[in-house]
Amino acid sequence: MHDFVYHNPTQxxxxxxxxxxxGERTRSVACKALLVSGRESLKNLGVYQAVHHSLRQAGxxxxxxxxxxPNPILGHVRQGVALAQKNRVEVIVALGGGSxxxxxxxxxxxALAAHDVWGFFKGKKSIKNALPIIALPTVAGSGSETNNxxxxxxxxxxxxxxxxxxxxxxxxxxxxxxxxxxxxxxxxAFGAVDGFSHLLEFYLSREETFAPLQDHYSTGxxxxxxxxxxxALANPRDYQSRAELMWASALALNxxxxxxxxxxxxxxxxIEHSLSALHDIPHGAGLAAILPGAMGFAARKNPARLxxxxxxxxxxxxxxxxxxxxxxxxxxxxWLKKIAAPTSLxxxxxxxxxxxxxxxxxKAQARLWRLNEYPPEIIEAILWECL
Amino acid sequence: MHDFVYHNPTQxxxxxxxxxxxGERTRSVACKALLVSGRESLKNLGVYQAVHHSLRQAGxxxxxxxxxxPNPILGHVRQGVALAQKNRVEVIVALGGGSxxxxxxxxxxxALAAHDVWGFFKGKKSIKNALPIIALPTVAGSGSETNNxxxxxxxxxxxxxxxxxxxxxxxxxxxxxxxxxxxxxxxxAFGAVDGFSHLLEFYLSREETFAPLQDHYSTGxxxxxxxxxxxALANPRDYQSRAELMWASALALNxxxxxxxxxxxxxxxxIEHSLSALHDIPHGAGLAAILPGAMGFAARKNPARLxxxxxxxxxxxxxxxxxxxxxxxxxxxxWLKKIAAPTSLxxxxxxxxxxxxxxxxxKAQARLWRLNEYPPEIIEAILWECL
Numbered sequence: 001m002h003d004f005v006y007h008n009p010t011q012x013x014x015x016x017x018x019x020x021x022x023g024e025r026t027r028s029v030a031c032k033a034l035l036v037s038g039r040e041s042l043k044n045l046g047v048y049q050a051v052h053h054s055l056r057q058a059g060x061x062x063x064x065x066x067x068x069x070p071n072p073i074l075g076h077v078r079q080g081v082a083l084a085q086k087n088r089v090e091v092i093v094a095l096g097g098g099s100x101x102x103x104x105x106x107x108x109x110x111a112l113a114a115h116d117v118w119g120f121f122k123g124k125k126s127i128k129n130a131l132p133i134i135a136l137p138t139v140a141g142s143g144s145e146t147n148n149x150x151x152x153x154x155x156x157x158x159x160x161x162x163x164x165x166x167x168x169x170x171x172x173x174x175x176x177x178x179x180x181x182x183x184x185x186x187x188x189a190f191g192a193v194d195g196f197s198h199l200l201e202f203y204l205s206r207e208e209t210f211a212p213l214q215d216h217y218s219t220g221x222x223x224x225x226x227x228x229x230x231x232a233l234a235n236p237r238d239y240q241s242r243a244e245l246m247w248a249s250a251l252a253l254n255x256x257x258x259x260x261x262x263x264x265x266x267x268x269x270x271i272e273h274s275l276s277a278l279h280d281i282p283h284g285a286g287l288a289a290i291l292p293g294a295m296g297f298a299a300r301k302n303p304a305r306l307x308x309x310x311x312x313x314x315x316x317x318x319x320x321x322x323x324x325x326x327x328x329x330x331x332x333x334x335w336l337k338k339i340a341a342p343t344s345l346x347x348x349x350x351x352x353x354x355x356x357x358x359x360x361x362x363k364a365q366a367r368l369w370r371l372n373e374y375p376p377e378i379i380e381a382i383l384w385e386c387l
Numbered sequence: 388m389h390d391f392v393y394h395n396p397t398q399x400x401x402x403x404x405x406x407x408x409x410g411e412r413t414r415s416v417a418c419k420a421l422l423v424s425g426r427e428s429l430k431n432l433g434v435y436q437a438v439h440h441s442l443r444q445a446g447x448x449x450x451x452x453x454x455x456x457p458n459p460i461l462g463h464v465r466q467g468v469a470l471a472q473k474n475r476v477e478v479i480v481a482l483g484g485g486s487x488x489x490x491x492x493x494x495x496x497x498a499l500a501a502h503d504v505w506g507f508f509k510g511k512k513s514i515k516n517a518l519p520i521i522a523l524p525t526v527a528g529s530g531s532e533t534n535n536x537x538x539x540x541x542x543x544x545x546x547x548x549x550x551x552x553x554x555x556x557x558x559x560x561x562x563x564x565x566x567x568x569x570x571x572x573x574x575x576a577f578g579a580v581d582g583f584s585h586l587l588e589f590y591l592s593r594e595e596t597f598a599p600l601q602d603h604y605s606t607g608x609x610x611x612x613x614x615x616x617x618x619a620l621a622n623p624r625d626y627q628s629r630a631e632l633m634w635a636s637a638l639a640l641n642x643x644x645x646x647x648x649x650x651x652x653x654x655x656x657x658i659e660h661s662l663s664a665l666h667d668i669p670h671g672a673g674l675a676a677i678l679p680g681a682m683g684f685a686a687r688k689n690p691a692r693l694x695x696x697x698x699x700x701x702x703x704x705x706x707x708x709x710x711x712x713x714x715x716x717x718x719x720x721x722w723l724k725k726i727a728a729p730t731s732l733x734x735x736x737x738x739x740x741x742x743x744x745x746x747x748x749x750k751a752q753a754r755l756w757r758l759n760e761y762p763p764e765i766i767e768a769i770l771w772e773c774l
Contacts (some may be wrong), residue, residue, distance in 0.1 A: 001564075001630035003402025014647065015390025177388075213611045213631050220603025243388035244600050251473065251600075260401065267691070275754075301649065315702075 001212070003261035005185075008255050010135075010146045011172045014247065016239070018176040019136060022051050023058025025172050029132050030090030031059065036080060036104040037066045038096040047179050051095050051136060059292050063087045070283070071276060072106075073098040073155040074118055081110035081117055084131070092132045094170075098194075098283075100143025101135050105168045108133050120163060121152055127165040135170035138179050139285060140245040143190025143198060143253030145173040153277070158252070160273050160365065162266075166287050175250065176262070177242040188245070188340040190284020192229035195249040196222055197287045200309075202257055202264045209304035211312060218257050219312035226249045226313075228333055233339060267374050271382065274361040281348060287343035289348050292333045293386030297363040299325040345386045355383050388599070389649035393582050393643050394705045397522075397533045398559045401634065403626070405563040406523060409438050410445025411482070412559050416519050417477030418446065423467060423491040425483040434566050438523060450474045452494075457670070459486040459493075461505055462624045468497035468504055471518070480521045481557075485529025485670075486583075488522050489537040491725035492555045492663045494518050507550060508539055513553040522557035526570050527632040528578025528671060530585060530640030532560040540664070547752065549653075562637065564629040572620050575632070576726040577671020579616035582636040583609055587696075589644055591682070596691035598699060604641050605644050606699035611635045613700075613722055620726060644762040654761050655681050658769065661748040668735060676735050679720045680773030686712040732773045742770050767772060 011023060026033055033055060037048060055062050074196075084092070092111075094104030108130040110117030119125035130165035144150070148169045151162035183191070187233040199218040205358055211219075225248050228239040231241035232361045251257075258264050271284040271294070281289075310328025319327065336343045345354070359380045366374050400408060413420055420442060424435060442449050449650075452467045471479070471494055479498075481491030495506030495517040506512035522532035531537070535556045538549035570578070582742075586605040615762050618628035638644075645651050658681070659673040686693040686709075694708040697715025706714065723730045732741070746767045753761050 001401075001634065002403070003629055005398065005400055007398035011392070011664075012392035013392055014388075018390070211610075212627070213608070213635055216607025216611055217604065217638075220607045221600070222597075224600045224603055240388055240599070247388065248600055251604075251643070259399075260630070280538070281714070 001260040004259045006255055006259045007166070008146065008169060010169045010311055012175060012250070013172065014175040014243075016176070016178055019047070019051060019179060020054060022134070022136060023054035023056070023060060025032060026055060026060055026091060026093060026134050027058045027172065027286070029134065029171055029256050032045055032061045032088060032090045032251045033093045034063050034065055034080065034084045034087070034089040034091075034107065036092060036094045036100055036107065037064075037068075038068045038100050040283060044127050045182055047138060048095065049125060051093070055093065061128070063089060068096060068100045068103045070099050071153050071160070072103040072151075073153050075155055077106045077110065077117055077152060080107035084111040089131065091132045091134060091226070093136065094135040095138060096140040097137065098144045099168070101137065101142065101144040102152060104129070104133055104135070105144075105150040108151050109165070109167065113369060118154060118213060121154070121161040123163075127167050129235070130167040133168070135173040137173070137175060139187055140180055140184050140242070140249040141194040142247050143195065144249045145170060145175065146254045149253075151273075156260075158277065160254070161279055175246050177239060177246045180242045180246060181237045183236075185236075185340065186282070188232055188236070189229060189341050190288070191243060191249065191290070191340065192225045192281050193284040193288045193336070193341055194227050195245075195269055198253045198266075199257055199270050200291065201266050203309065204298045204305065205264045205267075206261065207302060207305065209308055211308060214257060214259070214261055214311060215308070218252075219309070221248045221252050222313050223256075225252070229339055239383040265374070267382075270365055270374065271358075271362050273378065274358055274365055278358060278361060279348065279350070285342055286349070288336050288343065289345050290382075290386050292329055292343050293345075294382050295329045295332065297382045297385045299329060345383075348386075352387065355380070355387070388647040391646045393642055395533065395556060397556045398557055399533060399561040399562060399637070400559065400699065401529045401630075403563070403565055405561050406434070406438060407441060407523070409523060409561060409592045409737045410441035410443070410447060412561065413442060413447055413478060413480060413521050413636070416521065416558055417473060419448045419450075419473045420480045421450050421452055421454075421467065421474070421476040421478075421494065423455060423479060423481045423487055423494065425455045425487050425655065426450075426453075432569055434525060436463040436480065438455050438480075440454065442480065450476060455487045455490045456692055457484060457486050458540050458547070459702050460540050462502060462542055464490050464493045464497065464539060467494035477519065477572060478519045478521060480523065482523040482525060484524065485531045486527070486558070488524065488531040489520070489539060491520055492517070492537040493539055496554065507540060507772040508541070508548040511548075514554050517554040519558040522560040524560070524562060524633070526574055526578050527567055527568050527629070527636040528581040530582065530636050532557060532562065533637045533641045535749045536640075538660075543611070545664065547664055551606040560637070562633050564626060567629050567633060568624045570623075572623075572674070572727065574667070575623070576616060577669050577675070578636065579612045579632060579726065580671040580675045580678070580723070580728055581632070582632075582639045583612050584678060585640045585653075586644055588653050588655050588679065589648060590696065591692065592651045592654075593648065594689060594692065596695055598695060601646070601648055602642060602695070602699060605639075607694070608635045608644075609700050612639070616726055620696075652761070654769075657761065658745075658749050658754055659743055661752055665745060665748055666735065666737070667678070674731055675723050675730065676732050677773050678767075679716055679730050680721070680732075681769050682716045684769045686716060691768045713738040732770075737774075739774065742767070742774070746770055
């Protein structure tokens, strides 16, 4: 076990109609809020109005900042920072998916900075403080509601950068599975794949062929995500499975899965960020298209580790490591098909001719993310495997 | 999934020789410390001196309060409260096992109260504040270092009561597996049993025969505790297994295993508290003696749940629920024997004639703990099963 510091101070309020507590919980923090949200869809569903109403009922002065887009952009965050500063906002309330919560984090840090918010992402400035954040996730997957990370795209320079800082933990996260009843099948599936990938990338970053504590933790959550996703797709209003998707996604990226593993990275997320930057693809769909190929690549490097994955996640054990590794990947691919997710770049309509551009973009990202353990030839080899 | 609030703000510093950071970490909190510790053993080992030195090096003014006994008593806590108040202590540093950390929590709350500390335990007063606590566990098992619970015995009234409060979370917990290299075999085994029991009691408190998220979480930790305990007994200086025991014990009782389960209790701990109150038995040994019998009782009530335990923890699946349940218990008993723990009250030298007194004491405890779901006849039936 590597040395680590674990500290996740986010308070989690979890349950049926927990969002009704938004106003009261927010008031326990501050009285002037910036309400950050995504595009119009939520307004149609009444959740936005309900949250707005709850805030106003509690006497919170609300400034609205809607319109965050799926891959959140710097320009919109800058507008939010200006709005927060102009209105002397004291707390950021984020209602939406990972993009909205990440934008809220950037605004929370940017609002207290004397310089442009992008300075944090370029690594030129460090975050010294941030406004408190109340996270209200409306879709399960990113885990941003209970962690200290954020990813933002500079639409001018076409750079997509992720950073983490202890001031970015939401002060409170209100997880209300009932708001995810209306999440469409594709978004439900892609959210589960996103959570699965967060766990899998750490899992496969290791060499061990025995199963330490973190492996048990992660594979248990993988099993939960798989089973709950299938149930939620079959019955979108099934509370138990929606609750399991929401809580498992949060636990998948709240710091525990990585604690003690030493340096871990997100190689598949790295590739996917290029994929969704170059092609208009949902994040979870991009991950699904990459994972089987990337696992095949990992299996050739360390079949025993993939064999362990097959044993821990699917309970298959009686074969050689090579065969087990292949069986684990086959079963995972079957699950992706069952939830109607793509399983290759080909399924997304990409072909050989797209690889060079994708590889070049990914390599540039790898440099930005300082992921020196993923040299260009590895990235390109993985991409070929994903076709 | 039941509604829940999860909030565990303890910062965990984990790693080789992490205790060397004690002074510096404490100074980040306050400068006048009460150092609470157990009986003399630690002084001999140099750990006590090292921590004391680290505190003094960091400029911390240290008041010493040693001598906490295994089942910590009110009288010693009261002395600690008086000492903390007299010396205007600002932070409590707890170096020891669960008893020491629990005593430190009681002192931390009592030092800021205008009434006697026992008022909290009687439920007559509620904890409104507490001094910050730095927890330095020297043995893996209780999990007290990362949770908000404490158990204390009033040696005059012979009441042993446990309570929880959000102010009792240690501010910082420094987990240094190297200090547990010297934990004797029996204490190593009993600590693992304690952690296992924390997980098992919640696991068996449920009726479901499918495996939700919490089951995966708990059974993964059970597997870790079992394997790591065997390795640590075979090689006491094996860092990986000592680290897994320490981290797994913390994760077993930091709130996650119970989040979403609704009301859960500690029926086997309840019985064990009577056992160790009436007979001079280490807590983990008492648990080990009770668990197989208590599991047998649970298996008759709900064989399918025990069958799931057998499948999740031991990977055995191909039999009827009844047979699987028995097989799970048999394998667990085998493990207890392997780590040289008792497996029945008989192994502790108790016999039929001891049951009535034990049952009467447990019933009184159940009333104190307000565990109405464990009526006298159930407690007595479990005890007979444990012979």
